[in-house]
Amino acid sequence: MDRNSTNYVLLFVVSMTVIVALMLTGIRQATKAQAEQNEDIFNKRAVLAAVNDYLGMGEGVKADDLTDEQVLEIFESKVEQISLNTSGQEVDNVMAEDIDMAKEKKKPVEERTLPLFKYEYEGNTFFILAVRGNGLWDEIWGNIALKSDINTIAGASFDHKGETPGLGAEIKDNPTFSNNFQGKEIFREGEFVSVKVRKGGAQDPVYEVDGISGATVTADGVDKMLREGIALYLPYLETIKGENMESMLQE
Amino acid sequence: MAEVKTVEEVKEPLFGKEERKLLSDPLNDNNPITVQVLGICSALAVTSLVYPSVVMSIAVVFVCGFSSLFTSLLRNYIPKQVRMIVQLVIIASLVTLVEMALKYLNYPVYKQLSVYIGLIITNCIVMGRLEAFAMANKPWRSFLDGLGNGVGYGVILIAVGFVRELFGKGSLFAGSPIEMKLIGATSEYMINTTQSTWFGWYANNNLMVLPAAAMFIIGVMIWIQRSYNTKLVDIS
Numbered sequence: 001m002d003r004n005s006t007n008y009v010l011l012f013v014v015s016m017t018v019i020v021a022l023m024l025t026g027i028r029q030a031t032k033a034q035a036e037q038n039e040d041i042f043n044k045r046a047v048l049a050a051v052n053d054y055l056g057m058g059e060g061v062k063a064d065d066l067t068d069e070q071v072l073e074i075f076e077s078k079v080e081q082i083s084l085n086t087s088g089q090e091v092d093n094v095m096a097e098d099i100d101m102a103k104e105k106k107k108p109v110e111e112r113t114l115p116l117f118k119y120e121y122e123g124n125t126f127f128i129l130a131v132r133g134n135g136l137w138d139e140i141w142g143n144i145a146l147k148s149d150i151n152t153i154a155g156a157s158f159d160h161k162g163e164t165p166g167l168g169a170e171i172k173d174n175p176t177f178s179n180n181f182q183g184k185e186i187f188r189e190g191e192f193v194s195v196k197v198r199k200g201g202a203q204d205p206v207y208e209v210d211g212i213s214g215a216t217v218t219a220d221g222v223d224k225m226l227r228e229g230i231a232l233y234l235p236y237l238e239t240i241k242g243e244n245m246e247s248m249l250q251e
Numbered sequence: 252m253a254e255v256k257t258v259e260e261v262k263e264p265l266f267g268k269e270e271r272k273l274l275s276d277p278l279n280d281n282n283p284i285t286v287q288v289l290g291i292c293s294a295l296a297v298t299s300l301v302y303p304s305v306v307m308s309i310a311v312v313f314v315c316g317f318s319s320l321f322t323s324l325l326r327n328y329i330p331k332q333v334r335m336i337v338q339l340v341i342i343a344s345l346v347t348l349v350e351m352a353l354k355y356l357n358y359p360v361y362k363q364l365s366v367y368i369g370l371i372i373t374n375c376i377v378m379g380r381l382e383a384f385a386m387a388n389k390p391w392r393s394f395l396d397g398l399g400n401g402v403g404y405g406v407i408l409i410a411v412g413f414v415r416e417l418f419g420k421g422s423l424f425a426g427s428p429i430e431m432k433l434i435g436a437t438s439e440y441m442i443n444t445t446q447s448t449w450f451g452w453y454a455n456n457n458l459m460v461l462p463a464a465a466m467f468i469i470g471v472m473i474w475i476q477r478s479y480n481t482k483l484v485d486i487s
Contacts, residue, residue, distance in 0.1 A: 009330040016337065020344050027348065031355040038358035162366040166299040166420060166460045173426055214457055 041068050044075050044097065047117050049157035050128050050145035053182070054121045063157075080118040086110060088235030101132040101141060114232055117143075124148050127240075129233050133225025136217040138162040140171065140225060144181070150241050153195065156181040158222065168218030180209040186230060194230055197223040265391070273395040277403030279480065283376045284407040285473045286483060290376040294408055294469065295462040297367050299419065302427040304412035306360070307367050308405025312398060314345045315377050319397030322385040329386075338381045339372075346371050363426065376404055411468050419459030 001008050048055065048071060049063040055074070057066060066074070081096035086109055096115035104112045117128040125148045132141040138161035145154040156178045158171040171177050184195045185206050193207055197219045202208035211219040264270070283289045297307050318341050322329075329337050350368050353361035361368075371377065380400050385393040416423055421434040434442040434453060444450050458464050477483050 003328075003330060004332075009332055012328065012330055013333055013336070016340060020340055024344060024347055024351075027351055031351055035351070035354040035358070038354065042358050042362065159362075164299065166416070166425075214460055 040097070041071050045071050046157055046159060047079075047128055047130075047143050048074060048119075049178075050143040050155045051119050051121070051126050052155050052157075054119075054124070054126065054154065056121055078120050080120070082116040082118060084114045084116055084233070084236050086112050086114065086232050086235065088237075088239050099130075101130055102139065105132050105139075109232065112232065114236075116233070116236070119145070126154055127237075129230060131225050131229025133221050133229065135160050135163045135171075135221040136168050136215070137164070140218065140221055142171075142222070142225065144226070144230065146186070146237075148244075150237050150244070151185050151187045153181050153184045153186065155179075160218070163218050164215070167212070167215040170212050170215060171218060171222060174212075177209075177212065184209065192231065192234055194223075194227040197226075270392065270395055273392060274399040274402075277396075277399040278406060279476070280482065282403045282407065282476075283379075283400050284404055284469065285476050287376075287379070289379045290374050290404055291469070293367070293370050293374055294404075294411060295465040296370070298408055298412040298415055298465050299460055299462075300416050300425050301409060301412040302424050303364065303367060304408045305405075305427075306364055307371075308401070308408050310349055310364075310368060311371055311374060311376070311404055312401030313349065314342060314371050315380060315401035315404075316394055316397040318342045318345055318377055319380055319385040320390055320394040322381045323388060323390040323393035326386050334386065335378075335382075338378055342377050342381075343372055376400055407469070407472065410472070411465050414468050415459045415464055418456045419464070421455050 001011075045063050045066070048066070052062045055061060055063065055066070057070065057074075063071070075097075083091045083094050083096050083099060085091055091113060094113060096117060099113055099115040101115075104114070115130050119126040119128055127146045127148075127150065129144045129146065130141070131144060132139060134140065140158065140160040140163065142156055142158040144156045146152065147154045158178055160169060160172055163169045163171070180202075181195060186192060186194055188207065196202075196204075196208045197211050198208045199211040199216055199219065202210050277283055281287065284291065284294055293307065298304050318338070321341050322338055325337070346368060349371075350361070353364070353368070377397075380397055384396045388396070413423070416425065417433065421432065421440060423431045423433060432440045434440055434444065434450065435455070436444050438446075442450050442453075444453050456464075
């Protein structure tokens with residue numbers, strides 16, 4: 001066949017496309033199960049990273065140090081998963097771990113479903129909330145653990161899709177940033193104030209953390225993400241706060 | 252593939268003078284970044300830390316080598332009119348392969364590098380070598396040329412990353428298992444500038460963290476290279 005004819009070109013392009021498509025699909029199918037399990041463990045590890053100091057797996061053992069099996073086991077035995085709507089009611093049709101925050105973020109606020117992980121450790125309950133927002137280049141997200149007083153932050157973990165390494169990526173890579181959230185409070189005299197990420201250094205020891213120099217947009221993104229993300233959980237948090245008060249009064 | 256190799260072995264040696272030159276040329280005389288000035292975009296973007304530079308280099312060596320090999324194997328069958336599209340399909344499939352392999356083998360590393368892996372497709376070096384070399388040469392030589400150029404790119408990338416991370420953040424290999432914290436203002440660092448009497452004046456250079464710093468460093472590298480390698484100086 002003439003190598004310059006249109007028929008040859010068409011034949012070449014079509015057969016190449018088919019071969020490449022079949023090959024890549026085949027490999028994807030063969031590796032899919034393992035890849036999805038890896039992703040599942042990765043996400044669960046990120047949730048546990050918010051309660052790094054309360055894992056009870058030994059001194060200084062963080063979520064990153066756990067083996068894959070340990071992550072799954074802790075999730076199985078100590079974590080209760082709750083799915084919520086934005087008016088604070090529990091919904092049954094979906095598991096918290098299956099909620100895709102990237103999709104939820106695109107929906108109108110009233111239609112969103114929120115994951116909540118209740119983590120039990122030595123008689124204390126931690127409430128782990130998931131938040132998602134925008135950084136400089138792409139999306140950023142995180143998990144915030146609240147202590148049982150539903151006010152003090154026990155820990156936080158952040159991740160991002162494409163922030164600049166060494167600058168915005170510090171929200172994940174530099175443990176100092178997420179550690180700064182420990183012990184901060186989100187309510188001031190009963191009113192929701194969130195935690196402010198302040199450029200140039202925190203000024204209020206209870207409600208502010210240090211920003212990241214050179215990554216103002218990402219830090220502002222974290223600030224906005226927390227303010228708006230935690231606010232979605234407020235109806236539910238108010239309900240359980242009420243319940244806690246009642247049980248305390250009865251005692 | 253095996254057939255082709257045996258034919259090659261009869262005609263020309265596996266590692267003759269020509270072949271060694273293909274591997275060593277891109278390291279100095281024909282370096283993709285400092286001489287051909289290809290792949291500058293990713294060299295500016297990913298070099299703020301050493302570790303991502305290293306992984307990016309490995310991925311580019313792999314993609315560059317094998318895309319050259321496959322393009323060269325197909326070179327007599329690729330219609331001229333659509334050759335660039337065909338090259339792009341080969342590169343994109345290999346990059347997708349790298350991405351799937353990482354997802355399967357090491358998910359956290361995949362998460363960390365997902366942006367850069369996509370960047371390989373747009374790396375001018377890969378396509379530049381396919382057009383300039385693989386379309387006109389035999390598979391084994393093209394493969395070596397691809398590898399050589401990948402390594403030549405990687406060497407510069409890692410060197411730039413080294414300088415930028417050391418002076419910009421005071422650490423090396425941050426994010427990898429062999430992270431070293433060398434100089435900084437907290438007790439975590441080997442040289443604590445708040446305690447040391449000798450290094451009290453030292454502060455990290457924030458310019459180094461920005462992509463512009465890579466431009467300066469690559470410029471200085473080109474300068475140094477040309478000052479001792481006079482072959483490269485354009486006398487026209």
